[in-house]
Every structure is written in structure tokens, then in C-alpha cells.
Amino acid sequence: MKPTCSVVSPFKRDEVTASIPMPDVFSAPIRFDVVNTMHHFLKMSRRQAIGRKYNAGGEHSAISWGTGRAVSRIPRISGSGTRRSGQGAFGNMCRKGRMFAPLKTWRVWVRRVSQRQKRMAQAAAIAASAHVPLVIARGHKVDRIRELPLVLDNKVESVQKTKEAMKIVKEQRLIDDVNRCRAGKHIRAGKAHMRNRKYHVPKGPLIIYKNDNGIVHAFRNILGVELCSVDKLNLLKLAPGGKIGRLIVWTENAFKSLNERFGSYDAKRTQSVFKTRSGDFYKLPRPMLKNTDISRIIKSDAIQAVVRPAIKKPKKTVQMMTRRFKRDALRKVEKRVIKAKNTDKKSKKVEALNAKIAQLEKKLIVA
Secondary structure, eight states, X not given: OOSEEEEEOSSOTTOEEEEEEOOGGGGSOOOHHHHXXXXXXXXXXXXXXXXXXXXXXXXXXXXXXXXXXXXXXXXXXXXXXXXXXXXXXXXXXXXXXXXXXXXXXXXXOOOOOOHHHHHHHHHHHHHHTTOHHHHHHTTOOOTTOSOSSEEEOGGGGGOOOHHHHHHHHHHTTOHHHHHHHHHTOEXXXXXXGGTTOXXXXXXXXXXXXXXXXXXXXXXXXXXXXXXXXXXXXXXXXXXXXXXXXXXXXXXXXXXXXXXXXXXXXXXXXXXXXXXXXXXXXXOOOOOSOSOOOHHHHHTSHHHHTTSOOOOOOOOOOOOOOOHHHHHXXXXXXXXXXXXXXXXXXXXXXXXXXXXHHHHHHHHHHHO
């Protein structure tokens, strides 16, 4: 992480008005798993309660035919003279029947989320927004942007007109990402276009501000651009879809207030405004390793001077098990077995002769 970040004038791309130190939240560990899990839970908590009517699928005049008619015992529509009569009813496998386990509005729709994990996910999403490869991997066009994170002067918070906002977007080379959003706008599939969400628009730049002096009204009508207050950070905007690497534009006041919200690793410098249940201040999660390039650490001269040389294991040659090899191996085994049998026969004959010689010697001694 670089030590400082330049504050750029919104209307002049090359004019640097100040240089401020980077908040410690940009050094937080980037946890893909925590961001994805927290996004999933927060997305589920935003669902609207939905349910089925208590007697939906059960309003038919139907009764089972019973047994003995070589048909299933599902209730069947009564009457005659129409194709509907005799058809199955009520069951979840039947036409116009009820669904299995009908949804109820009193179901638990909200998922409880740990505050500490939610703040960890927010810190990870903010830290990932300063890594150019992660931002590019998400699909944003950042080839012509000055630097990341992009911090603009506080004048941008006082912009009132969308015409002025478009000038800023073009001057800061954010127009490439906005054009990407325009080109990617398309009609959703399914019933969503009947429910006030007809179009799908890709996510563009996210502008995070401190004071709303007209910035929301100026930028809200630009396609793909979203706004968020630094006092009300939302993980659904910081990492849409649970994917980190959002292109974020900061105002100077919002950038400076990150240390106040998340705190720093040096508690004497700044402490977070968040508190735990025990009354302690929230502490930023620390990365397990400062340098995550493990292969480079292992190959360094300092480590290699201490480590013993690697033990080379002897190579085991494995014979290919082809048909010819199997046939030759069987022949060798058969020859060994025949030889062993012959040696056993010879040894038995020799033992019998030795026994006879011993008996004759005894007789001669007695005589």
C-alpha cells in the first residue's frame, strides 16, 4: 500500500490540490469468503415477505374414487361431460393443485449477521477497491484513470447540475466505464420486466461522499453511477454480487473520515467510532502476513542459507503392464514353479536313498 494519496481537482485532472495519508483500512486483509457470505445474508434480508393464499389449490369440488378401479387414490374432479371431470386435484403433482409446503408470510426471512463480520467484509471490499488487478478483473474500465483510489476535492460535493457532473465524469476519464454500462443495458428475462425492474444495467463507478450539498441530485441520473454516504456504507454497493473490486470515487472528506469509522492499527492515533458489546473500540483485522509471496520468501538467500538441502527420493521405475509383459511374466513364474517342484522331487528321492543306506549299515553292524 502506498503511504499517501493525491487529492485531484474535479474539473482539472492534472491539478493536485493536496496529498493525504492512506487510511489503514486499505491495509485490511482481503477476505473473499467473508465478503461473499455477508453479501448473501444481507441480500436475503432485503427480501419482501411473500406467501400463498390459505386455500389456494384446494377450492375444487373433488373426491377420491377409492380403491378397486385401477387408478390412484388422489381426489378427482366430480361431475361428467367435460375433460376436466375425473382429473386429479389438490395434490402438488396435479394441475391447479396446491404447491408443496406453501410459503407463509410469517416465515423467517431475515438472516442475522454478526456486526464484526459485516465490518470485516466492508473493510475487505474497501481494501480491494485500491488494487488495480481486482478492479480490472471485475470488468471496470480503468485504463485512463489517474490512480486508484481516486480522491476528488470537496468541491464535487457542491455540484448541483447533471451537466456539471458529466463534465467531471469526462474529465476524470470515468466516461469509459459509464459507456460500458450503457452498452450493457438490456431487458431482463422472465417476469421481472413486469415488476418495475425491466432493464438490467451493469454496475459502474460508486461515488462515496461525506456531505450531500447537491451531489446526489447531480449524479443520480447518470446510467451506472451509484452514490453512497460514508456514514452509511452498504456492502451491497461496495461489492455487488459478492464480488470485490468495485471502482470507487471518494471525496476528500469521505476519505479522511475512514480512519474515524474503522480506526487504525495505531490506537493512539485514531480510534473507531464503533464499539463492541463489552465497550471496547472496534479494531481493524490484521493480515496474517505482510508479504504473501511465499515462494519468494522461501527462495530468498536468508532462508536458503539456513535450510538443509532437499532430500531426493529414488525414482521408481514402473513397468508398463502390457499383454506381452503379462504373458512373459507368467511364463517366468511357471518356470520357477516347475523348477521348484523338480527340486522337491529330487530332494525326496535323495532322502529315501539315504534312509535305505542307513538301514543297510545297521544290518551290517549287527551281522
